[in-house]
Amino acid sequence: MTRAVDDVSLAIAPGEFFSMLGPSGSGKTTCLRLIAGFEAPDAGEVWLEGRDVSAVPPYERDVNTVFQDYALFPHMNVAQNVAYGMRVRGVAPAERAQRAAEALALVKLEGFGERRPNQLSGGQKQRVALARALVNRPRVLLLDEPLGALDLKLREEMQLELKSLQRRLGITFVYVTHDQGEALSMSDRVAVFDRGRIEQLAAPQELYLRPRTAFVARFVGSSNVFEGALAERLAGSPVPFAVRPERIQVQAPADPVPEAYLACEGTLLDVQFHGATSRWQVDVDGRVLAAEPRDAAPVAAGTRLRLVWPRAAMAPLEPGAA
Amino acid sequence: MSHGALGGFLHRRPSLNLFLLLVPPLLWFGTVYLGSLFALLAQSFYAIDEFTAKIVREPTLATYRQLLTQPANLDIVLRTLVMAIAVTVASAIVAFPIAHYMARHARGRTKALFYVAVMLPMWTSYLVKVYAWRLILAKQGILSWVLGTLGLQGALDALLATPAIGGPSLSSSYIGMFIVFVYMWLPFMILPLTAALERVPASLVQAAADLGATPAQTLRQVVLPLALPGLAAGSVFTFSLTLGDYIIPSVVGAPGYFIGMMVYQQQGTAGNIPLAAAFSVVPIVLIAIYLALAKRLGAFDAL
Numbered sequence: 001m002t003r004a005v006d007d008v009s010l011a012i013a014p015g016e017f018f019s020m021l022g023p024s025g026s027g028k029t030t031c032l033r034l035i036a037g038f039e040a041p042d043a044g045e046v047w048l049e050g051r052d053v054s055a056v057p058p059y060e061r062d063v064n065t066v067f068q069d070y071a072l073f074p075h076m077n078v079a080q081n082v083a084y085g086m087r088v089r090g091v092a093p094a095e096r097a098q099r100a101a102e103a104l105a106l107v108k109l110e111g112f113g114e115r116r117p118n119q120l121s122g123g124q125k126q127r128v129a130l131a132r133a134l135v136n137r138p139r140v141l142l143l144d145e146p147l148g149a150l151d152l153k154l155r156e157e158m159q160l161e162l163k164s165l166q167r168r169l170g171i172t173f174v175y176v177t178h179d180q181g182e183a184l185s186m187s188d189r190v191a192v193f194d195r196g197r198i199e200q201l202a203a204p205q206e207l208y209l210r211p212r213t214a215f216v217a218r219f220v221g222s223s224n225v226f227e228g229a230l231a232e233r234l235a236g237s238p239v240p241f242a243v244r245p246e247r248i249q250v251q252a253p254a255d256p257v258p259e260a261y262l263a264c265e266g267t268l269l270d271v272q273f274h275g276a277t278s279r280w281q282v283d284v285d286g287r288v289l290a291a292e293p294r295d296a297a298p299v300a301a302g303t304r305l306r307l308v309w310p311r312a313a314m315a316p317l318e319p320g321a322a
Numbered sequence: 323m324s325h326g327a328l329g330g331f332l333h334r335r336p337s338l339n340l341f342l343l344l345v346p347p348l349l350w351f352g353t354v355y356l357g358s359l360f361a362l363l364a365q366s367f368y369a370i371d372e373f374t375a376k377i378v379r380e381p382t383l384a385t386y387r388q389l390l391t392q393p394a395n396l397d398i399v400l401r402t403l404v405m406a407i408a409v410t411v412a413s414a415i416v417a418f419p420i421a422h423y424m425a426r427h428a429r430g431r432t433k434a435l436f437y438v439a440v441m442l443p444m445w446t447s448y449l450v451k452v453y454a455w456r457l458i459l460a461k462q463g464i465l466s467w468v469l470g471t472l473g474l475q476g477a478l479d480a481l482l483a484t485p486a487i488g489g490p491s492l493s494s495s496y497i498g499m500f501i502v503f504v505y506m507w508l509p510f511m512i513l514p515l516t517a518a519l520e521r522v523p524a525s526l527v528q529a530a531a532d533l534g535a536t537p538a539q540t541l542r543q544v545v546l547p548l549a550l551p552g553l554a555a556g557s558v559f560t561f562s563l564t565l566g567d568y569i570i571p572s573v574v575g576a577p578g579y580f581i582g583m584m585v586y587q588q589q590g591t592a593g594n595i596p597l598a599a600a601f602s603v604v605p606i607v608l609i610a611i612y613l614a615l616a617k618r619l620g621a622f623d624a625l
Contacts, residue, residue: 038528058531071529075547075620085533088543136533 004030005196012140012174014049017166019175019183022193023219028176031193032142035174037061049139059088063140064133068148070125072117078104078128079113085136103135104128106165123154134165140172147182159186180220184208192216208244210315217242217317224248224289225317234262240317247313248291250280253306263308264289268301282307366599377595385596389604395584399604402581405496406564406608409503410511413560414553416504417511421552422545424512425519426527440509452502452573459498459574461491489576499575503564510559518552519545547620554613554621561612565605581605 005027012018020028033039034046037058045054053061064085072081080087082100091099104110107127117125126146133141146162147155163186166173177183183190184204191201192215200212211217214225227240235241257263266284277292282305291307299305332339368377369384389395424436443451458464469478482488482495489495522545530540568582579587581601588598616622 036528036532038531058528059534059536063532065529065532067525067529069523069525071523071525073526073529073544084530084535084543088530088533088535088539132533 003196005034005193008044008196008198010191010198010201012172014139014172015170017163017173017175017186017188019177019187019190020193021177021180021183021190021220023178025195026193027196028178028191028193029144030196032065032144032174032176035140036063036065036142062138063142064136064138065142065144066126066129066133066146068145070117070129072125072128072132074117076117077113078109078115078117078120081117081128082113082132082135084132089136099135100131103131106134107131107161122149123158126150126158130162130165134169134171138171140174141166143173143175145176145178147177147179155182162186184220190220192219194219211242211317213318214240214242217315222290223315227317227319230264230285230287234264235314238319240319241314242317243309243313243315245279245290245292246277248289248293248307248309250282250291250293250296250305250307253304255306257306257308258310260311261308262311262314263306265304265306268299268303268305270301271298362599362602364599365595366603368596370594370596375593385600388597389600395601398579398581398584398601401578402565402604403608405500405503405580406561408500409507409564410557410560412500412504413508413511414515414557417508417515417556418553421512421515421519424516425522426524440512443505444509448506449569451506452570455498455502455505456493456574459492459501461493463491463493465492493574494576496576496578499571502570502574503567506570507560507563510563511556514555514559515549515552518549518555522548550621554616557616558609558613562605562609565608566602 008027008031020031022028030039034041035048037046037053037056041054045052047053048061048063073084076084079097079100082103083096086096086099101110101113104112107130109124109127109131112120112124112128117128120128126149129146143162147158150158159182162173175183175187184207187204189201189203190207192199192207194215200207200216202210207216207220211220211223214227217223217225221244223242223244225240225242226234228238231240232238253265264284266282266289269281269283269288272279272281277294278296280291280293280296282289282291284307289307332342366385367381367383368379369382369388370376371378420436420440424433424440428436460466466475466478469475478492481497482491484497487496487500489497492498492501526544526548527540530544531537535543566582568580568586571578571580571583581604585598585601588594588601
């Protein structure tokens with residue numbers, strides 16, 4: 001039997017912004033669905049506020065979900081969508097209408113109550129989905145790639161808004177995404193998933209500065225992973241390590257290597273201009289390494305050059321499948 | 323013009339291309355299909371000369387007057403309408419759980435098996451099925467034997483003793499006719515309903531559960547409203563097929579006339595084509611009213 005997630009054990013603190021990050025098929029969405037109750041674990045338990053909810057159906061769990069496709073009810077208008085959770089729980093119509101209006105104001109959609117979901121833009125649907133979940137004041141809000149369908153500008157705006165909403169309301173957010181930038185910028189802690197397992201669970205800074213495995217080093221930001229013979233030749237030990245491109249400087253092969261720096265030589269393949277930085281692709285013994293040197297004088301592709309980085313910039317990795 | 327040149331010529335004129343492709347089917351649809359329908363409608367505005375039994379080809383409302391003022395004719399319309407409504411409601415009630423299972427739960431082979439099982443009855447001759455049902459429902463038939471063996475003869479007798487819809491046996495009562503109608507038209511309700519239920523995204527059902535709706539609330543407030551177009555489509559089939567059928571009422575059931583039988587008899591033995599035409603306008607009008615009501619109730623809002 002294949003396992004969608006295996007040996008995943010995590011505890012999320014109240015009020016935390018917790019992200020589950022990983023490529024598609026890594027098990028992050030399955031974990032979210034386990035918390036929501038749409039999937040039942042074959043083995044293991046889900047606890048919510050001191051209560052084992054493994055056998056509790058979704059409609060009795062005090063969590064709400066923002067779905068990837070928003071899942072707005074097409075036969076109800078925006079106000080009815082937002083009020084639906086209160087309607088099924090028997091909240092009086094007057095209170096329903098008032099709280100739905102407040103929730104719509106919270107997501108800056110005052111006056112949209114009468115519209116149908118198909119009259120809304122993607123970003124507006126997203127906000128309605130958010131209001132519909134938040135209006136029930138859940139203990140935990142689950143967000144399944146909520147910004148995945150939005151364009152870049154809107155996504156950045158929504159990231160800021162989500163974060164400030166979460167701070168203001170103090171609700172625990174469990175956020176699933178495959179966008180590492182999103183996870184790093186919003187989260188208190190991030191669990192990195194790969195092939196159904198958690199590779200590393202840490203705060204964003206720690207994840208970035210001290211990735212534990214080659215997978216995390218490559219998936220969170222980008223990283224140069226040195227392993228095997230190359231690692232042994234450069235660092236004197238076969239333990240693999242990662243170096244971030246922005247920590248690598250370039251210099252001419254003839255220049256002296258600074259104190260406490262490691263170095264290797266290669267050939268420049270290409271330079272990609274990224275605005276604030278430029279990324280240099282350098283071929284070192286058939287492996288392509290990336291460097292983002294500051295204030296480096298431009299040189300032509302094919303030039304021999306030397307990459308140098310401080311020892312302190314090296315993050316040792318656990319040996320294993322890379 | 324060579325083949326390639328013609329292709330290029332049409333490619334640059336997509337509307338002409340589309341027009342040429344649509345002409346043959348539109349001609350067929352327009353002349354054979356709608357043409358005959360309008361010819362029929364035109365017939366209903368003629369009347370028959372009572373003495374010569376010849377059709378008088380002058381526009382008149384006399385035939386409609388005859389249809390709508392003679393109590394016997396109104397009885398036929400009412401009887402057919404009540405049967406069509408009962409059959410439609412029963413078909414919807416029986417079809418919904420089956421369609422729901424097929425659309426939302428069955429997978430792979432099970433699903434294929436269900437589709438075959440639903441359509442299998444349509445592979446046999448319609449007449450064979452109707453006559454088979456007459457035997458099943460007969461006084462000494464299989465059904466009464468099974469019920470008798472189970473000790474339920476009393477229940478059957480009580481059912482047949484119901485005034486108006488009862489009778490000496492199932493095969494000669496409106497109850498029996500109703501059973502055969504529901505059997506015949508059930509696939510026409512199940513298939514569109516299944517298609518509609520399949521189009522309801524699973525995430526909507528999950529979203530309802532997530533917001534605290536029990537399975538019953540989700541079914542009533544989310545799944546059912548979104549499946550209404552399929553229910554409307556299926557009910558148009560069951561409703562109109564019942565309104566127009568003349569074989570089932572003449573083989574199974576009580577002797578009262580139905581619209582279909584009346585059309586058959588008027589245009590055949592009686593030779594009163596105008597009255598037959600006027601009778602066949604009745605289902606068209608009833609279905610138009612039905613669709614207008616369904617639209618009013620929001621059956622097509624989810625489309």
